Amino acid sequence: MILSCIAAVAENRVIGYHNKLPWKLSEDLKRFKKLTVGHPIIMGRKTFESIGNPLSNRTSIVVTRNTGFSAFGAVVVNSFPDAIRHANDVTQDADELFESFVIGGAAIFQEALSLCERLYLTRIHAVVEGDIFFPEIKMNEWHIRQKEFYPADKKNDYPTTFAVYERVKPPLKH
Numbered sequence: 001m002i003l004s005c006i007a008a009v010a011e012n013r014v015i016g017y018h019n020k021l022p023w024k025l026s027e028d029l030k031r032f033k034k035l036t037v038g039h040p041i042i043m044g045r046k047t048f049e050s051i052g053n054p055l056s057n058r059t060s061i062v063v064t065r066n067t068g069f070s071a072f073g074a075v076v077v078n079s080f081p082d083a084i085r086h087a088n089d090v091t092q093d094a095d096e097l098f099e100s101f102v103i104g105g106a107a108i109f110q111e112a113l114s115l116c117e118r119l120y121l122t123r124i125h126a127v128v129e130g131d132i133f134f135p136e137i138k139m140n141e142w143h144i145r146q147k148e149f150y151p152a153d154k155k156n157d158y159p160t161t162f163a164v165y166e167r168v169k170p171p172l173k174h
């Protein structure tokens with residue numbers, strides 16, 4: 001299984017404000033849906049509550065320390081390693097290139113980043129007010145594979161660049 005992170009990040013690394021997304025980016029939501037449908041998605045309890053319901057046609061895996069938490073239509077786990085195990089179980093009949101997505105928020109991205117092989121980042125070309133931040137990324141650990149600019153318009157508050165990165169593989173030892 002390939003583990004990937006997917007996030008929309010402002011220039012100051014803001015990803016959220018008052019437990020919501022601090023922007024309207026319709027193109028980004030469309031792309032998020034296209035990429036994640038049919039795949040397990042792993043998220044923190046606050047992100048799950050912020051979305052408000054399990055997203056259709058995806059296995060939602062919600063991470064919380066609260067052992068009494070339940071969420072209709074989602075799988076609840078109590079640690080990030082349990083989330084990975086569950087995503088693996090969901091994908092065990094698929095091929096090894098099957099992808100699972102970590103969709104946030106900050107605490108979960110922090111745990112996931114060192115384990116992810118692929119990063120889908122929507123880079124928002126603006127400094128945005130917020131209270132939740134994407135962790136610092138060591139860019140020398142990533143190759144850029146794809147890059148696509150999208151301008152601001154009526155349905156997109158800011159111009160964005162959608163970028164796909166893959167982790168730099170360590171050189172083979174002989």
Ligand SMILES: NC(=O)c1ccc[n+]([C@@H]2O[C@H](COP(=O)([O-])OP(=O)(O)OC[C@H]3O[C@@H](n4cnc5c(N)ncnc54)[C@H](OP(=O)(O)O)[C@@H]3O)[C@@H](O)[C@H]2O)c1
Nearest residue numbers: 007008015016019020021044045046047064065104105106
């Ligand atoms: N821009 C983006 O791409 C993007 C993506 C996702 C979310 N967001 C935004 O980010 C904000 C929410 O993110 P957040 O960082 O505040 O919260 P979060 O990561 O979604 O959820 C945090 C919660 O997850 C649980 N958790 C975290 N680490 C855990 C661990 N190691 N083991 C067990 N449970 C763990 C805890 O739940 P309990 O407290 O229940 O124990 C914790 O309070 C919102 O504003 C949302 O809109 C933005």
